[in-house]
Amino acid sequence: MIIFRSDAAADIMMFDDVAKRMMAIMGKEYAPRGIITVEQLPEAIARLKAAIAEDRARHAGEYDTPETEETPGGGQRAYVGLAQRAVPLMELLEYSLKDEKPVLWGV
Numbered sequence: 001m002i003i004f005r006s007d008a009a010a011d012i013m014m015f016d017d018v019a020k021r022m023m024a025i026m027g028k029e030y031a032p033r034g035i036i037t038v039e040q041l042p043e044a045i046a047r048l049k050a051a052i053a054e055d056r057a058r059h060a061g062e063y064d065t066p067e068t069e070e071t072p073g074g075g076q077r078a079y080v081g082l083a084q085r086a087v088p089l090m091e092l093l094e095y096s097l098k099d100e101k102p103v104l105w106g107v
Contacts, residue, residue: 003106008099009092017072018085019105025051025086033106041097048090055082 002019004012014022020030026044028034036044070076096103 004089004092004103005105006092006096006099006101006103008101009095012088012092014085014089015071022048022086022089023105034104036093036096036103038097038100038102041093041103045090045093045097048086048093052083052086052090 002014002016004014004019023030023034026036026047028036028044093103
């Protein structure tokens with residue numbers, strides 16, 4: 001479990017595999033602990049917004065979404081689309097930019 005924290009908004013918790021995907025989208029390398037500086041926030045937000053728009057466009061008009069998805073360990077969990085996963089993190093980044101606060105992550 002990875003927790004994204006900022007003094008500007010509530011914490012966002014994500015499973016490791018989901019957090020790694022969000023970090024890759026934002027252009028950050030995965031590490032157990034890290035930071036998105038105030039200067040890096042605009043680019044991270046833009047990259048997340050672009051990924052969300054691309055995902056929504058790719059799945060536009062689809063009525064049947066999978067009920068489950070495979071976990072890295074081979075188990076099953078409820079399917080959650082990229083937008084559902086990324087929007088809360090994007091909002092945290094936006095609040096942080098507005099308040100000029102960095103976003104930290106860690107275990």
